[in-house]
Each structure stands twice: as C-alpha cells, then as structure tokens.
Amino acid sequence: MPHIIFTEDSHEFTRGKLAPGKPCRINFDASRFAAKAPGYIQGHPAYSIKVFGEFLPGHQKIDLTLISETGIQLAPVENLTGTGSMLSGDIAIPAGTAEIVLWVALYDPQGNVYYDSNDGKNYHFRMVNNDITEKNVTVTKPADAPVGELDVAFTTIADVSAIQFNYRIINNRDDGQEKQLPLTATEKDGLTQWSVQAPIPAGAELVYDFEYLVGNNKFKEDNDGKYYSPETALTS
Numbered sequence: 001m002p003h004i005i006f007t008e009d010s011h012e013f014t015r016g017k018l019a020p021g022k023p024c025r026i027n028f029d030a031s032r033f034a035a036k037a038p039g040y041i042q043g044h045p046a047y048s049i050k051v052f053g054e055f056l057p058g059h060q061k062i063d064l065t066l067i068s069e070t071g072i073q074l075a076p077v078e079n080l081t082g083t084g085s086m087l088s089g090d091i092a093i094p095a096g097t098a099e100i101v102l103w104v105a106l107y108d109p110q111g112n113v114y115y116d117s118n119d120g121k122n123y124h125f126r127m128v129n130n131d132i133t134e135k136n137v138t139v140t141k142p143a144d145a146p147v148g149e150l151d152v153a154f155t156t157i158a159d160v161s162a163i164q165f166n167y168r169i170i171n172n173r174d175d176g177q178e179k180q181l182p183l184t185a186t187e188k189d190g191l192t193q194w195s196v197q198a199p200i201p202a203g204a205e206l207v208y209d210f211e212y213l214v215g216n217n218k219f220k221e222d223n224d225g226k227y228y229s230p231e232t233a234l235t236s
Contacts, residue, residue, distance in 0.1 A: 001024065002015065002017055002024050002025070003027055004025070004100070006104070013220070016224065018127050018128070020094065020096055023093070024091050026089050027086040028051070028086060029086055030087055037106055037108055037112070047108055048065060048106070049065070049066045049104060050063065050066065051063075051091075051103075051104050053122070054101050055100055056097070057099075058094060058097070062102065064091060066089045099125065099126050100124070101123070103115060103116065103118070130157065131212065132212075135153075135154050136151075136153045137165075138230055139204070139206065141202060147201065149199060150167070151197050152195060152197070153193070154194040155191050156191065157191060158190060159214050159215075163210060163211070163212045164183070165180070165183060166179070167208040168207055169201070172201070184196065205229075207228065208227060208229075208230065209227055209228065
C-alpha cells in the first residue's frame with residue numbers, strides 16, 4: 001500500500017505509487033503541531049487530529065480521523081524522516097482521481113483548532129504513473145572520446161506544463177553537485193513530449209530524479225528516495 005507521509009521537519013512525500021482505485025495510508029507526525037499546541041498528548045482521546053481534503057477532478061471529500069496504533073504516547077519516538085511515532089489512517093482513492101489535496105487540523109480540549117495547511121495552499125499529491133506515460137533516459141558511453149551524451153525523453157499528459165531533470169554524477173568526488181536540466185516540449189496526439197540532451201564526461205555514472213508542474217504546484221519523483229539510474233548505450 002502506498003503512503004503519504006508528513007514528517008516532523010515539515011516535509012511531505014509519498015512512498016509507493018498512488019493509483020486510482022487503490023487504497024493509501026496517511027502517516028502524520030503530530031510533532032508538526034508542537035509550536036501551536038504544546039499540551040498535545042499523542043493518542044489521547046481529548047485531542048483529535050483529522051485530515052480533510054478532496055480527490056480531483058471529482059471533488060469527492062476527505063474527512064479522516066487519524067489514530068495512534070500504539071495508544072497514548074507520553075514520549076513519542078522522534079524521527080525527522082518519518083519513521084518515529086506517527087498517527088495514521090487509510091483512504092480509498094476513487095477511480096478517475098488525478099490529484100489528492102489534503103490539509104490537517106488538530107482539535108484540543110479547550111475547543112481550539114490548529115491547522116497544518118501549507119500556509120493555506122494545502123498539500124497536493126499526483127498520480128505520477130498517470131502523469132508520466134513514458135520515460136527514457138540513456139547515457140551514451142563512447143569507446144575513445146572524452147565526452148559522452150545524456151539523452152532524456154519523457155511523454156506526459158497535457159496538464160504537465162514543465163519538467164526539470166535533476167542528476168548527480170556519483171563516481172567522481174569532484175563532480176557530485178546536483179545539476180538541473182529543463183526539458184523542452186512538443187505536442188503530439190494530445191500528449192506532450194519532453195526532451196533534452198547534454199554532454200557528460202565519458203564513463204560518468206549518474207542517478208537522477210525529476211520535478212514537474214501541474215497548475216501552480218510542483219511535484220517531485222525520486223523513486224521512493226532511491227533515485228533512478230539511466231540505461232547505458234555503448235558506441236564504437
């Protein structure tokens with residue numbers, strides 16, 4: 001089952017691929033509310049944390065109460081990356097969903113309500129496998145020349161308005177900085193084809209992720225934190 005994870009250090013990401021017609025678990029670190037509601041006790045029935053939102057484009061509403069599966073935690077395990085004591089709950093993603101929009105609210109015993117809503121913009125999660133219909137990344141390694149070529153090609157639905165390709169060379173300590181390549185677009189048969197070519201040192205090994213825009217929202221895909229490796233082609 002894929003997970004949407006809200007970490008203590010105010011990051012939000014998915015693990016596993018969100019898909020229409022499938023379930024999804026939401027994991028939320030309540031420490032995100034520490035500055036707003038310092039008296040909060042994780043799992044205590046006097047406090048309630050709920051996830052609200054909607055599935056787009058159908059606007060079906062989300063109203064989910066998160067629970068502590070380990071009960072009341074007076075000293076929750078803290079972990080910035082999302083593996084500490086978390087609250088959780090499951091949602092079923094309806095067929096036809098392209099995007100999930102979420103925000104979170106904490107209700108305390110005094111009747112106060114505290115929101116975690118990305119400063120009112122809410123949190124957006126896309127069905128990446130539906131947005132990116134094809135992806136080809138190839139590194140050409142020449143036999144004798146000092147320079148190879150990185151060839152990137154994506155096909156996406158028309159709603160994707162920009163793609164940025166991010167890569168790092170991992171077998172050269174002097175060249176481990178992330179590099180960004182914007183992809184250029186052409187339209188074909190209702191889809192968008194994106195591409196870019198760039199020279200790279202011969203023999204370079206690299207890993208990559210990518211970011212793309214739909215509307216005003218940016219979505220990052222990094223293979224569940226493991227990043228991607230390109231295919232390799234040899235030339236004589």
